[in-house]
Amino acid sequence: MNWLRAGVLGANDGIVSTAGLVVGVAGATAATGPVLTAGIAGVVAGAVSMALGEYVSVSSQRDTERSLLARERAELDLFPDEELDELTALYVAKGLKQETARQVAEELTGHDAFAAHADVELGIDPHALTNPLHAAGASAIAFVLGSALPLVAILVPPPGARIAVTFVVVLFALAVTGVVSAHLGAAGKVAAVVRLVAGGALAMLVTFGIGQLVGATVL
Template identity: 50%
Template sequence: MTTPADMDVRAESVSHDERHRIHRIGWLRAAVMGANDGIVSTASLVLGVAAAGTSRENVLIAGVAGLAAGAMSMAAGEYVSVSSQADAERADLARERRELIAYPVEEHAEMTAIYVGRGLDEPLAAEVASQLMAHDALGAHARDELGISATITARPVQAALASAAAFALGALLPLLVVWLAPAGAMGWGVGLGSLVALALLGGLSARAGGASIAVAAARVTFWGALAMGLTAAVGALFGGVAG
């Protein structure tokens, strides 16, 4: 007989909604890094060039060149690095596939030991290993032995495109400020606008990943301010020397 308490438990189980964010890790990391680099590197570049006493037109030319070069560099770097990860994953899976064919008993014992280490008693662990390997032996070993799953597997093209697009969008902000701000306020406008954008970016990325918004915003703002300040100082120094 179903009691009201049973119905409440069943209702809670139906309405329970777990929203995990780990599936976003591939594109989120590349996009956040790209946008952050786009803002910081382009703002630092235009501040350094402007601090050297260069005209607005030359600052814009340098910034646009930095945007194009940075976006391509980010895309190439992400593609190469993530491709290396994907190559390593494929090599490990190929090795595991061969071992499953050559040493099925040993591989079953290996999986059993993994589940025992996670808290199952040995008979249950052996049964779990048997059922999972009967369903998808390679998938079970990839997930539980190698830590490779479809959720976090390397995707080079996705990472490259996300990184390049995010870099370009991030770089547009300081360039727009250079274009629109009065000449006397260009440096301050780029600096303050970039810091606000970095804080928003840190907060949005933290929200998407379920982390602390304040900590993420403070972290990216601090490092962005440091990079822009040092680059502006270098530009002013060499501008004074050249002058």
């Protein structure tokens, strides 16, 4: 789930950032060379940035999880009775009767006290900690794949149609990523699609306008 989330976010960022970049440059010049150069530079820089960002973020999350687990293990070694009472209280808070909660806590403690506390108290699976390398790799690869869509869309059509084609391709791709991200998060698909499509359209309109303004001033 962690690398899927990173992959969806990477693809979405690749689509939007690269589309905004190439549409902005295309708004400034009809020449293919500058558009291609800017697009490739944006893909490389964005992929590296996404990978580093995911690696740092997920590494920090994993370090926090490990610290919490180490503290919980130490508390179980030092204060087993208090930890049993705490586990009982947690099950009572979840809706079990005191007697039932105590019985469940004792049985789970007898089986694997550390796993029981990690699950109920911390919400962490000690055997499935987040992996920063998986997240970084998924994010970078997805960013490159997402970036390929607007890059191809801006380069293949003739200059007179490249902006319109890119808009259509990018908005369709954003709609797809919106559906996927909503499915992964068990959220409403319509709202997710509208947000992504509206945001992507706004980004391209703004960068195209800036490109036109800069192109008219500088070129």
